[in-house]
Amino acid sequence: MGRNKYPEETVAKILDAALELFCAQGYEGTSIQDIVDRLDGMTKGAVYHHFKSKEEIFNAAFDRAMAPIVEHRRSMLGVGNMTGAQKLKRLYAPESVVPQIELWARMRPAADPVKSSRLLAMQYQGSFDESADGCLLPVIEEGIADGSIACECPREAAEAVSLLANLWLLPLFRPLEPKERMLARAQCLVQMAAAVGLDLGNEVLQTTAQIWDVWDRAGW
């Protein structure tokens, strides 16, 4: 194949193939050759021209997939006519979470923590980032400032809620539990969060139910 006039198309193709494979087979279970084989006609040279390592492909693929979701969550922060408490509920309302879940469902990560260990590590790391630099902690602090939230340990509460939401309520790396169990988890999280001053709202239950439906439809 000769030189492409629009190399960003090639990059997109590489990232699409990589994302699917990384999710289905894990990072270590996916070889560069696997990716190349999905790019009909293309060779390893092309891949290593656009990316300098497998690691970089991995990160780029997920950053690209997550970008619109991160953007959507961030967009709420600037809004002026909402209290912190209202924004907090919004963060875990269906319209904020379900699009992310639909993306994950399409990517079909392996329901085995060890196979998906790298993805799991990213979600773990991301839970802390989300609390610190992302949306959750800023929203909580906004709520404390405007008097709509009373929380003595905002940072810790944010981390705990974020961890549980990402690694426990999202059925990413483990077999899908029965719907009632997932709802029980959500109810449990709501109670626990309330104990440290965070009212996540009962929409979390609806969110969880919708997540379950998406996951179930996707054939888990």
Next chain:
Amino acid sequence: MGRNKYPEETVAKILDAALELFCAQGYEGTSIQDIVDRLDGMTKGAVYHHFKSKEEIFNAAFDRAMAPIVEHRRSMLGVGNMTGAQKLKRLYAPESVVPQIELWARMRPAADPVKSSRLLAMQYQGSFDESADGCLLPVIEEGIADGSIACECPREAAEAVSLLANLWLLPLFRPLEPKERMLARAQCLVQMAAAVGLDLGNEVLQTTAQIWDVWDRAGW
């Protein structure tokens, strides 16, 4: 090297070397050759005579390291003269947790979730196992049966507490936070657990403080 009269010594040497390397460099970052190089004079043939794969070495190394700790925690279950609530507090008291932490501290896992992703995945998986088949859920159910614990969602509460204890209170895969922050986390977890009917007891604070000291002394 000729044939050893006591092959279990060879096995022990392999597992010792493997454990240290897997912790320090992660699973993928450790090659069989790395392990062999630590077994002076021995070769890959010896390793593959005793273990059939890298995976098996990994599992055997950690099972061996964890065995005494698991045993110690299990030993509490049979005791008859304690209520479930008392046993629950015991599970997170210093004498139950600190030995485990000292083991981890000696192994020095990399404070990077991605590098330690396989260990992280094991801890994650283990958190669910601990709730389901391990000590936590049985103890809670014992407490419900004897009237010392009032918990509406024992399974969910156990999972949540287990996850937070293993992935948030233990400073395994992330840089060590300041002591006050770790104590704030512990306080936060105690409050959240109380909200779903589990009294972890204030010993958790002492446990956390001791864990921090061990970690700090180990040079994190």
Next chain:
DNA sequence: TCATTAAATACATACTAGTGGTATGTATAG
């Protein structure tokens, strides 16, 4: 405005060191 050329880009090809794992040989203990 357009042809010519130079340089930068987008790939393909061929190769390397190192990996997990195996097949097989050999010496020793039971």
Next chain:
DNA sequence: CTATACATACCACTAGTATGTATTTAATGA
């Protein structure tokens, strides 16, 4: 004598590199 505990030699495959080649873009001059 046999089974075990190793050592030796090898294999297919991996991430990554060095280099070659064709094509697009930019610069130039008229």
